[in-house]
């Protein structure tokens with residue numbers, strides 16, 4: 001392996017789609033291990049804790065534990081450094097904040113953290129967040145994706161709601177998930193691999209490919225998950241590799257780097 005010494009794998013749309021593992025994904029993970037290529041899983045999922053993401057992957061047959069999973073809450077916890085936080089999220093992502101000892105409040109927060117809250121994006125919850133930001137709280141976006149691929153079609157992600165809060169308050173959110181360089185750097189530092197020797201594999205042309213390129217990494221776009229050819233064709237970003245699915249990653253790495 002001349003140039004690539006570590007791999008970052010997006011999870012949703014790369015390792016599984018909807019409720020199904022991507023065919024060949026488990027074999028690719030095994031191949032990385034067999035070839036001594038370290039990898040970390042970097043997800044923009046903001047509704048699950050690291051442990052819960054790992055358990056979901058294990059349910060699809062992946063041999064991946066929580067220590068290999070990097071999610072935006074991890075980056076947020078790093079960023080907010082113990083300040084009083086209002087969480088506009090859903091699911092057990094709360095566990096990550098509680099385990100890190102972040103004081104979680106419903107009023108008077110210093111920071112409003114916005115993830116994909118799904119049906120939790122009620123008028124009341126958005127307005128509560130809006131008022132706290134007007135009173136001085138900062139906005140931290142766990143991600144600012146436009147949409148993701150659900151079981152029955154595309155779903156609004158956190159981005160449109162973060163943008164609504166920005167629009168209403170005139171403030172700008174700090175995005176801590178992909179595509180922020182700081183997020184990729186956390187996972188790269190954990191592997192001890194510099195960005196120029198790392199490959200990011202994802203299905204989102206903007207957050208995965210654009211973000212990783214801005215961080216100095218090589219990139220591979222998979223044609224699974226939310227991939228759409230017209231989105232690629234009209235995007236300002238161009239991946240170093242376009243592969244049918246994560247199953248083709250070993251072949252792409254062998255052909256180019258080994």
Ligand SMILES: [Mg+2]
Pocket residue numbers: 010011012013014202203204225
């Ligand atoms: Mg994805």
